[in-house]
Amino acid sequence: MRTRTFAGTQVGAVGLGCMGMSWAYGESERDDAASIALIHEAVDLGVTFLDTAQVYGDGDNEALLGRALAGRRDRVVLATKTGLRVTDRATTSMGRDGSPEHVKRSLEDSLRRLDTDIVDLYYLHRVDPEVPLAETWGAMAELVAEGKVRHLGLSEVTVSQAQEAHDVHPVAAIQSELSLWTRDPMDAPGGSAGGFSGDLISGGGPGDVVGWCRDNNAVFVPFSPLGRGFLTGAVTAADFEDSDYRGRNPRFQEEALKANLRIVDIVKGVAARHGATPAQVAIAWTLAQGDHVIPIPGTKKSKYLNENAGAADLDLTPADLAELNDVPAAVGSRY
Numbered sequence: 001m002r003t004r005t006f007a008g009t010q011v012g013a014v015g016l017g018c019m020g021m022s023w024a025y026g027e028s029e030r031d032d033a034a035s036i037a038l039i040h041e042a043v044d045l046g047v048t049f050l051d052t053a054q055v056y057g058d059g060d061n062e063a064l065l066g067r068a069l070a071g072r073r074d075r076v077v078l079a080t081k082t083g084l085r086v087t088d089r090a091t092t093s094m095g096r097d098g099s100p101e102h103v104k105r106s107l108e109d110s111l112r113r114l115d116t117d118i119v120d121l122y123y124l125h126r127v128d129p130e131v132p133l134a135e136t137w138g139a140m141a142e143l144v145a146e147g148k149v150r151h152l153g154l155s156e157v158t159v160s161q162a163q164e165a166h167d168v169h170p171v172a173a174i175q176s177e178l179s180l181w182t183r184d185p186m187d188a189p190g191g192s193a194g195g196f197s198g199d200l201i202s203g204g205g206p207g208d209v210v211g212w213c214r215d216n217n218a219v220f221v222p223f224s225p226l227g228r229g230f231l232t233g234a235v236t237a238a239d240f241e242d243s244d245y246r247g248r249n250p251r252f253q254e255e256a257l258k259a260n261l262r263i264v265d266i267v268k269g270v271a272a273r274h275g276a277t278p279a280q281v282a283i284a285w286t287l288a289q290g291d292h293v294i295p296i297p298g299t300k301k302s303k304y305l306n307e308n309a310g311a312a313d314l315d316l317t318p319a320d321l322a323e324l325n326d327v328p329a330a331v332g333s334r335y
Protein backbone atom coordinates (compact mmCIF):
# COMPACT_ATOMS: atom_id res chain seq x y z
CA MET A 1 0.00 0.00 0.00
CA ARG A 2 1.07 3.62 -0.41
CA THR A 3 2.85 5.08 2.57
CA ARG A 4 3.00 8.41 4.33
CA THR A 5 5.56 9.80 6.74
CA PHE A 6 5.07 10.29 10.45
CA ALA A 7 8.05 11.99 12.15
CA GLY A 8 10.48 10.50 9.64
CA THR A 9 8.97 6.98 9.74
CA GLN A 10 7.07 5.46 6.81
CA VAL A 11 3.63 4.13 7.75
CA GLY A 12 0.72 2.82 5.69
CA ALA A 13 -1.26 5.79 4.36
CA VAL A 14 -4.34 4.32 6.06
CA GLY A 15 -3.99 3.52 9.75
CA LEU A 16 -6.19 1.55 12.13
CA GLY A 17 -8.35 2.86 14.96
CA CYS A 18 -8.66 0.15 17.61
CA MET A 19 -11.26 1.77 19.89
CA GLY A 20 -14.27 -0.18 18.61
CA MET A 21 -12.61 -3.48 19.50
CA SER A 22 -13.22 -2.68 23.20
CA TRP A 23 -15.40 0.42 23.53
CA ALA A 24 -18.17 2.66 22.20
CA TYR A 25 -19.69 0.34 19.60
CA GLY A 26 -21.96 -2.65 20.28
CA GLU A 27 -20.61 -4.98 22.94
CA SER A 28 -22.13 -8.07 21.35
CA GLU A 29 -19.70 -7.88 18.43
CA ARG A 30 -16.54 -7.63 20.56
CA ASP A 31 -14.19 -10.60 20.28
CA ASP A 32 -10.64 -10.17 21.58
CA ALA A 33 -9.24 -13.21 19.78
CA ALA A 34 -10.65 -12.00 16.45
CA SER A 35 -9.36 -8.47 17.12
CA ILE A 36 -5.86 -9.76 17.84
CA ALA A 37 -5.93 -11.72 14.57
CA LEU A 38 -7.14 -8.56 12.82
CA ILE A 39 -4.25 -6.50 14.21
CA HIS A 40 -1.80 -9.17 13.00
CA GLU A 41 -3.40 -9.03 9.55
CA ALA A 42 -3.23 -5.23 9.57
CA VAL A 43 0.51 -5.20 10.31
CA ASP A 44 1.16 -7.75 7.54
CA LEU A 45 -0.87 -5.59 5.16
CA GLY A 46 1.20 -2.50 6.00
CA VAL A 47 -1.48 -0.85 8.13
CA THR A 48 1.05 0.19 10.74
CA PHE A 49 -0.23 3.45 12.27
CA LEU A 50 -2.22 2.12 15.22
CA ASP A 51 -4.44 4.16 17.52
CA THR A 52 -5.69 3.50 21.04
CA ALA A 53 -6.25 5.50 24.27
CA GLN A 54 -6.08 4.94 27.98
CA VAL A 55 -9.87 5.37 28.28
CA TYR A 56 -10.93 2.90 25.56
CA GLY A 57 -12.49 0.13 27.61
CA ASP A 58 -10.89 1.78 30.65
CA GLY A 59 -7.56 0.17 29.76
CA ASP A 60 -8.90 -2.95 28.05
CA ASN A 61 -8.10 -1.73 24.55
CA GLU A 62 -4.47 -0.97 25.43
CA ALA A 63 -4.15 -4.40 27.03
CA LEU A 64 -5.56 -5.97 23.87
CA LEU A 65 -2.99 -4.13 21.75
CA GLY A 66 -0.25 -5.16 24.14
CA ARG A 67 -1.14 -8.81 23.59
CA ALA A 68 -1.54 -8.38 19.83
CA LEU A 69 1.81 -6.65 19.36
CA ALA A 70 3.94 -9.22 21.17
CA GLY A 71 6.77 -9.88 18.70
CA ARG A 72 5.50 -7.13 16.36
CA ARG A 73 6.07 -3.99 18.39
CA ASP A 74 8.87 -2.64 16.22
CA ARG A 75 6.78 -2.94 13.04
CA VAL A 76 4.23 -0.31 14.08
CA VAL A 77 3.87 3.28 15.16
CA LEU A 78 1.88 2.96 18.37
CA ALA A 79 -0.21 5.90 19.57
CA THR A 80 -2.14 6.23 22.81
CA LYS A 81 -3.72 9.12 24.68
CA THR A 82 -4.00 10.64 28.13
CA GLY A 83 -5.96 13.46 29.78
CA LEU A 84 -9.35 11.80 30.27
CA ARG A 85 -10.83 9.51 32.91
CA VAL A 86 -13.75 7.12 32.53
CA THR A 87 -16.58 8.20 34.82
CA ASP A 88 -19.23 5.69 33.70
CA ARG A 89 -18.31 2.63 31.68
CA ALA A 90 -21.87 1.77 30.72
CA THR A 91 -22.47 5.08 28.97
CA THR A 92 -18.81 5.59 27.97
CA SER A 93 -18.88 8.88 29.93
CA MET A 94 -15.57 10.58 30.55
CA GLY A 95 -14.17 13.57 32.44
CA ARG A 96 -11.00 15.53 31.80
CA ASP A 97 -7.83 15.43 33.87
CA GLY A 98 -4.87 17.29 32.45
CA SER A 99 -2.96 17.42 35.71
CA PRO A 100 0.73 16.53 35.43
CA GLU A 101 0.16 13.77 38.03
CA HIS A 102 -2.54 12.11 35.91
CA VAL A 103 -0.59 12.45 32.68
CA LYS A 104 2.47 10.79 34.20
CA ARG A 105 0.66 8.08 36.13
CA SER A 106 -1.50 7.16 33.17
CA LEU A 107 1.60 6.80 30.96
CA GLU A 108 3.03 4.26 33.41
CA ASP A 109 -0.28 2.36 33.29
CA SER A 110 -0.35 2.56 29.48
CA LEU A 111 3.22 1.26 29.14
CA ARG A 112 2.39 -1.70 31.40
CA ARG A 113 -0.81 -2.57 29.52
CA LEU A 114 0.77 -2.06 26.10
CA ASP A 115 3.68 -4.23 27.25
CA THR A 116 6.24 -1.80 25.89
CA ASP A 117 8.82 0.57 27.31
CA ILE A 118 8.08 3.45 24.93
CA VAL A 119 5.02 4.96 23.27
CA ASP A 120 5.68 6.34 19.77
CA LEU A 121 2.98 9.01 19.86
CA TYR A 122 1.39 10.25 23.07
CA TYR A 123 -1.66 12.45 22.62
CA LEU A 124 -3.47 14.76 24.98
CA HIS A 125 -6.98 13.42 24.36
CA ARG A 126 -8.71 16.68 25.36
CA VAL A 127 -7.44 19.93 26.83
CA ASP A 128 -8.56 20.28 30.46
CA PRO A 129 -9.96 23.81 30.97
CA GLU A 130 -8.98 23.57 34.66
CA VAL A 131 -5.28 23.11 33.90
CA PRO A 132 -3.15 25.48 31.78
CA LEU A 133 -2.25 23.69 28.57
CA ALA A 134 1.43 24.58 28.99
CA GLU A 135 1.39 22.73 32.33
CA THR A 136 -0.12 19.54 30.90
CA TRP A 137 2.04 19.70 27.78
CA GLY A 138 5.14 20.46 29.84
CA ALA A 139 4.56 17.28 31.86
CA MET A 140 4.16 15.31 28.62
CA ALA A 141 7.41 16.84 27.29
CA GLU A 142 9.18 15.57 30.41
CA LEU A 143 8.09 12.05 29.44
CA VAL A 144 9.85 12.56 26.10
CA ALA A 145 12.99 13.72 27.92
CA GLU A 146 12.78 10.60 30.12
CA GLY A 147 12.72 8.38 27.00
CA LYS A 148 9.23 6.96 27.68
CA VAL A 149 7.54 8.69 24.75
CA ARG A 150 8.90 9.52 21.28
CA HIS A 151 6.52 12.20 20.04
CA LEU A 152 3.61 14.27 21.35
CA GLY A 153 0.19 14.93 19.84
CA LEU A 154 -3.03 16.82 20.60
CA SER A 155 -6.65 15.95 19.92
CA GLU A 156 -9.57 18.29 19.19
CA VAL A 157 -7.68 21.54 19.66
CA THR A 158 -7.86 24.96 18.08
CA VAL A 159 -5.06 26.45 16.01
CA SER A 160 -4.14 28.77 18.88
CA GLN A 161 -3.92 25.86 21.33
CA ALA A 162 -1.75 23.96 18.84
CA GLN A 163 0.59 26.94 18.58
CA GLU A 164 0.68 27.41 22.35
CA ALA A 165 1.76 23.80 22.82
CA HIS A 166 4.17 23.92 19.88
CA ASP A 167 6.00 26.84 21.49
CA VAL A 168 6.75 24.57 24.48
CA HIS A 169 7.50 21.29 22.68
CA PRO A 170 6.95 20.27 19.01
CA VAL A 171 3.49 19.01 18.12
CA ALA A 172 4.03 15.92 15.94
CA ALA A 173 0.36 15.15 15.29
CA ILE A 174 -3.14 16.50 15.77
CA GLN A 175 -6.04 14.08 15.80
CA SER A 176 -9.53 15.52 15.35
CA GLU A 177 -12.76 14.36 13.80
CA LEU A 178 -12.61 14.93 10.05
CA SER A 179 -14.81 13.33 7.46
CA LEU A 180 -17.25 14.21 4.71
CA TRP A 181 -19.81 15.19 7.34
CA THR A 182 -17.45 16.86 9.85
CA ARG A 183 -15.18 19.52 8.38
CA ASP A 184 -14.57 21.63 11.49
CA PRO A 185 -10.76 21.29 11.55
CA MET A 186 -10.58 22.61 7.98
CA ASP A 187 -12.56 25.68 8.85
CA ALA A 188 -14.48 24.94 5.67
CA PRO A 189 -17.99 25.99 4.76
CA GLY A 190 -20.45 23.12 4.63
CA GLY A 191 -18.98 21.63 7.78
CA SER A 192 -20.98 20.00 10.51
CA ALA A 193 -23.84 21.93 12.04
CA GLY A 194 -22.91 22.57 15.65
CA GLY A 195 -20.07 20.13 15.24
CA PHE A 196 -17.46 21.80 17.36
CA SER A 197 -19.85 22.21 20.23
CA GLY A 198 -19.31 23.94 23.54
CA ASP A 199 -18.76 20.47 24.96
CA LEU A 200 -15.29 20.59 23.48
CA ILE A 201 -14.25 24.19 23.16
CA SER A 202 -16.50 27.14 23.70
CA GLY A 203 -16.41 30.17 21.49
CA GLY A 204 -16.44 28.99 17.91
CA GLY A 205 -14.55 26.69 15.60
CA PRO A 206 -10.99 25.47 15.81
CA GLY A 207 -9.62 27.25 12.73
CA ASP A 208 -7.69 25.59 9.92
CA VAL A 209 -6.04 22.86 11.99
CA VAL A 210 -5.30 20.71 8.93
CA GLY A 211 -3.42 23.64 7.36
CA TRP A 212 -1.62 24.41 10.61
CA CYS A 213 -0.30 20.83 10.71
CA ARG A 214 0.92 21.06 7.10
CA ASP A 215 2.73 24.31 7.86
CA ASN A 216 4.29 23.06 11.09
CA ASN A 217 5.60 19.67 10.05
CA ALA A 218 2.94 17.74 11.93
CA VAL A 219 0.63 15.03 10.64
CA PHE A 220 -3.13 15.48 10.80
CA VAL A 221 -4.99 12.34 11.86
CA PRO A 222 -8.71 12.28 10.97
CA PHE A 223 -10.63 10.23 13.51
CA SER A 224 -14.00 8.67 12.67
CA PRO A 225 -13.25 9.18 8.94
CA LEU A 226 -16.18 6.89 8.13
CA GLY A 227 -18.57 9.02 10.17
CA ARG A 228 -18.76 6.23 12.77
CA GLY A 229 -19.75 3.84 10.01
CA PHE A 230 -22.50 6.04 8.59
CA LEU A 231 -20.69 7.17 5.43
CA THR A 232 -20.17 3.54 4.35
CA GLY A 233 -23.90 3.15 3.73
CA ALA A 234 -24.04 0.27 6.22
CA VAL A 235 -26.13 2.22 8.76
CA THR A 236 -29.67 2.80 7.51
CA ALA A 237 -31.76 2.64 10.69
CA ALA A 238 -31.46 3.95 14.25
CA ASP A 239 -31.57 0.55 15.94
CA PHE A 240 -28.44 0.34 18.06
CA GLU A 241 -27.86 -1.85 21.09
CA ASP A 242 -27.60 -0.02 24.45
CA SER A 243 -23.81 -0.31 24.58
CA ASP A 244 -23.46 1.41 21.18
CA TYR A 245 -22.84 5.13 21.69
CA ARG A 246 -24.39 5.99 18.35
CA GLY A 247 -27.76 5.39 20.00
CA ARG A 248 -27.09 8.56 22.03
CA ASN A 249 -25.50 10.57 19.19
CA PRO A 250 -27.70 13.34 17.70
CA ARG A 251 -26.79 12.49 14.10
CA PHE A 252 -27.98 8.93 14.51
CA GLN A 253 -31.44 9.74 15.86
CA GLU A 254 -34.15 8.59 13.48
CA GLU A 255 -35.10 11.86 11.76
CA ALA A 256 -31.52 13.14 11.51
CA LEU A 257 -30.28 9.79 10.26
CA LYS A 258 -32.90 9.72 7.55
CA ALA A 259 -31.95 13.24 6.42
CA ASN A 260 -28.25 12.43 6.50
CA LEU A 261 -28.71 9.55 4.07
CA ARG A 262 -28.64 12.25 1.34
CA ILE A 263 -24.91 12.51 2.03
CA VAL A 264 -24.44 8.77 1.63
CA ASP A 265 -26.23 8.81 -1.73
CA ILE A 266 -23.62 11.22 -3.10
CA VAL A 267 -20.75 9.12 -1.73
CA LYS A 268 -22.29 6.03 -3.33
CA GLY A 269 -22.51 7.82 -6.68
CA VAL A 270 -18.80 8.70 -6.64
CA ALA A 271 -17.91 5.17 -5.52
CA ALA A 272 -19.85 3.64 -8.41
CA ARG A 273 -17.81 5.65 -10.95
CA HIS A 274 -14.60 4.13 -9.56
CA GLY A 275 -15.81 0.59 -8.91
CA ALA A 276 -14.99 1.39 -5.28
CA THR A 277 -17.01 1.24 -2.07
CA PRO A 278 -18.44 4.27 -0.23
CA ALA A 279 -16.03 3.55 2.67
CA GLN A 280 -13.10 3.81 0.27
CA VAL A 281 -14.37 7.12 -1.10
CA ALA A 282 -14.85 8.53 2.41
CA ILE A 283 -11.30 7.58 3.38
CA ALA A 284 -9.80 8.73 0.06
CA TRP A 285 -11.45 12.13 0.56
CA THR A 286 -9.56 12.54 3.86
CA LEU A 287 -6.30 11.46 2.19
CA ALA A 288 -6.90 14.08 -0.50
CA GLN A 289 -6.75 16.86 2.11
CA GLY A 290 -2.93 16.72 2.11
CA ASP A 291 0.07 14.40 2.05
CA HIS A 292 0.45 14.92 5.78
CA VAL A 293 -2.97 13.36 6.52
CA ILE A 294 -3.16 9.81 7.92
CA PRO A 295 -6.74 8.63 8.64
CA ILE A 296 -7.45 5.90 11.20
CA PRO A 297 -10.71 4.14 10.26
CA GLY A 298 -11.85 1.70 12.91
CA THR A 299 -12.90 -1.85 12.21
CA LYS A 300 -13.14 -5.29 13.78
CA LYS A 301 -13.56 -7.10 10.47
CA SER A 302 -10.98 -8.44 8.02
CA LYS A 303 -13.19 -7.61 5.03
CA TYR A 304 -13.42 -3.96 6.08
CA LEU A 305 -9.73 -3.77 6.99
CA ASN A 306 -8.76 -4.82 3.47
CA GLU A 307 -11.35 -2.56 1.89
CA ASN A 308 -10.23 0.44 3.93
CA ALA A 309 -6.55 -0.20 3.18
CA GLY A 310 -7.48 -0.20 -0.52
CA ALA A 311 -8.57 3.43 -0.19
CA ALA A 312 -4.88 4.39 -0.15
CA ASP A 313 -4.79 3.55 -3.87
CA LEU A 314 -7.99 5.37 -4.84
CA ASP A 315 -7.28 8.68 -6.55
CA LEU A 316 -10.32 10.93 -6.57
CA THR A 317 -10.56 13.36 -9.50
CA PRO A 318 -11.03 17.12 -9.07
CA ALA A 319 -14.66 16.59 -10.19
CA ASP A 320 -15.17 13.91 -7.52
CA LEU A 321 -13.68 16.16 -4.86
CA ALA A 322 -15.85 19.10 -5.91
CA GLU A 323 -18.96 16.94 -5.69
CA LEU A 324 -17.94 15.54 -2.29
CA ASN A 325 -17.03 18.97 -0.93
CA ASP A 326 -20.58 20.07 -1.74
CA VAL A 327 -22.46 17.40 0.22
CA PRO A 328 -25.20 18.89 2.40
CA ALA A 329 -24.29 19.81 5.98
CA ALA A 330 -25.03 17.04 8.44
CA VAL A 331 -28.24 17.21 10.45
CA GLY A 332 -27.49 16.92 14.17
CA SER A 333 -24.40 17.87 16.15
CA ARG A 334 -21.62 15.32 16.26
CA TYR A 335 -21.73 14.85 20.05
Ligand SMILES: NC(=O)c1ccc[n+]([C@@H]2O[C@H](COP(=O)([O-])OP(=O)(O)OC[C@H]3O[C@@H](n4cnc5c(N)ncnc54)[C@H](OP(=O)(O)O)[C@@H]3O)[C@@H](O)[C@H]2O)c1
Pocket residue numbers: 016017018019020025029051052125155156175176222223224225226227228229230232234279280296297298299300301303304305307308
Ligand atom coordinates in the same frame (compact mmCIF):
# COMPACT_ATOMS: atom_id res chain seq x y z
N1 LIG B 1 -9.47 11.45 19.53
C1 LIG B 1 -10.73 11.18 19.75
O1 LIG B 1 -11.42 11.84 20.52
C2 LIG B 1 -11.37 10.02 19.04
C3 LIG B 1 -12.78 9.87 19.02
C4 LIG B 1 -13.32 8.79 18.32
C5 LIG B 1 -12.49 7.89 17.68
N2 LIG B 1 -11.14 8.04 17.73
C6 LIG B 1 -10.22 7.10 17.05
O2 LIG B 1 -10.59 7.02 15.68
C7 LIG B 1 -10.80 5.66 15.31
C8 LIG B 1 -11.85 5.55 14.22
O3 LIG B 1 -13.07 6.16 14.62
P1 LIG B 1 -14.42 5.38 14.84
O4 LIG B 1 -14.12 3.95 15.03
O5 LIG B 1 -15.18 6.12 15.87
O6 LIG B 1 -15.24 5.63 13.50
P2 LIG B 1 -15.08 5.26 11.96
O7 LIG B 1 -13.72 4.78 11.67
O8 LIG B 1 -15.61 6.43 11.24
O9 LIG B 1 -16.16 4.09 11.80
C9 LIG B 1 -16.08 2.85 12.46
C10 LIG B 1 -17.35 2.09 12.16
O10 LIG B 1 -17.41 1.83 10.76
C11 LIG B 1 -17.54 0.44 10.51
N3 LIG B 1 -16.72 0.15 9.32
C12 LIG B 1 -15.38 0.21 9.21
N4 LIG B 1 -15.00 -0.05 7.94
C13 LIG B 1 -16.13 -0.29 7.24
C14 LIG B 1 -16.38 -0.61 5.89
N5 LIG B 1 -15.39 -0.71 5.01
N6 LIG B 1 -17.67 -0.82 5.51
C15 LIG B 1 -18.70 -0.71 6.39
N7 LIG B 1 -18.52 -0.39 7.70
C16 LIG B 1 -17.24 -0.18 8.11
C17 LIG B 1 -17.02 -0.24 11.76
O11 LIG B 1 -17.64 -1.50 11.89
P3 LIG B 1 -16.93 -2.76 12.59
O12 LIG B 1 -16.39 -2.27 13.88
O13 LIG B 1 -18.04 -3.71 12.71
O14 LIG B 1 -15.85 -3.23 11.69
C18 LIG B 1 -17.45 0.75 12.85
O15 LIG B 1 -18.82 0.54 13.17
C19 LIG B 1 -11.19 4.98 16.63
O16 LIG B 1 -10.97 3.59 16.58
C20 LIG B 1 -10.29 5.69 17.61
O17 LIG B 1 -9.00 5.10 17.60
C21 LIG B 1 -10.57 9.10 18.39
